[in-house]
Amino acid sequence: MTGSEASPSFRLAYVPGVTPAKWVRIWKERLPDVPLTLLQVPAAEAPAVLRDRAADAGLVRLPVDRTFFSAIPLYTETTVVVVPKDHVVTAVEEVSTADLADEVVFHPLDDVLGWEQPPGLPAFERPATTEDAIELVAAGVGLLVVPQSLARLYHRRDLTYRTVVDAPESGVALSWPEDATTDLVEDFIGIVRGRTVNSTRGRTPAQAAAQPKQGRGRPDAAGARRQPAAGKTGKTGKTPGRSTRSGSGGTQGSRRGKPRRRS
Structure with a gap:
């Protein structure tokens, strides 16, 4: 880095x-x-x-x-067409670019969709910005196809939008x-x-x-790993200091059982 x-x-x-x-x-x-x-x-x-x-x-x-x-x-983003609220497009939830073929569709100079061929009929002049194009849509002289976030950014009460299913996406x-x-x-x-x-x-x-490294065992308050306490089973499962054999094979000092009664 x-x-x-x-x-x-x-x-x-x-x-x-x-x-x-x-x-x-x-x-x-x-x-x-x-x-x-x-x-x-x-x-x-x-x-x-x-x-x-x-x-x-x-x-x-x-x-x-x-x-x-x-x-x-x-x-x-979803791509939408911005239209006046009383436009015929508002009768449906989705449209295609073919549905816009007879409409004037603005293609502003700051367009972000990268059209190979913008839909609809070209306007007499390209608006300088998307915001300018929105004003022209509100004036009822054409439509505008943009990413949904731009339609929301420049929202007006007299405008709405519908999804364009086959348009480029941003x-x-x-x-x-x-x-x-x-x-x-x-x-x-x-x-x-x-x-x-x-x-x-x-x-x-x-x-x-500052993030502590992960290791085997649980660290104590000082950061040291805890060891098994005396008298507790260790890794092998045996008790430290005790033989695994019982009776006389036990370690010195272990308790003996009761003597067996002679017959």
Whole structure:
């Protein structure tokens, strides 16, 4: 592992639609002395932010350049079409891209689905952002296909969405420069993978060193392994200081039985 063990803080970039709150809460519980700074960045800019070391790691959308970045896929999102609440699409729970063939479907410049061929009819002009496209959908001039988290992020009361069963999906991953796998990055990996605080991975070196080594036998309060007490059976099952034979073959000083009556 490379990197400094004494980094004063951890900087986490994340893209729109990703909610890091749960992982941030766990970080604060486990590493209260290491501030975590959140940086929200557009999806297209996240790789450059990580390359420039403006963040230590990022919650980004796949794919990433695996020749430069390490990445742990976290989940894949459902793709939905955002429509006005009175649109005919709302009559069903799911649609296909073929169902959108006669609709104007916006394809914003910050699209994250990586279409080979976007569905529907192209708009006269591509909106600059997904947020701009949402405003156009609300104006009733077209529809928008996005990951479900973006539909929720830009939710409006006059809009709703339905699942698109055959559209591309967007995966979210934890990513960082491969040559910058610091101890704090390992700590955050442990958190997103659900490792417990007692795991030797995903924790700071000081915590790992404090974990007692497991050995045979139960350690006492001083850390020494307990030995069998005198008079108790040992590993062989024999009582120390006693012969396994009875009667005259016993050890010196053992109690004799009653003498046999002569006839």
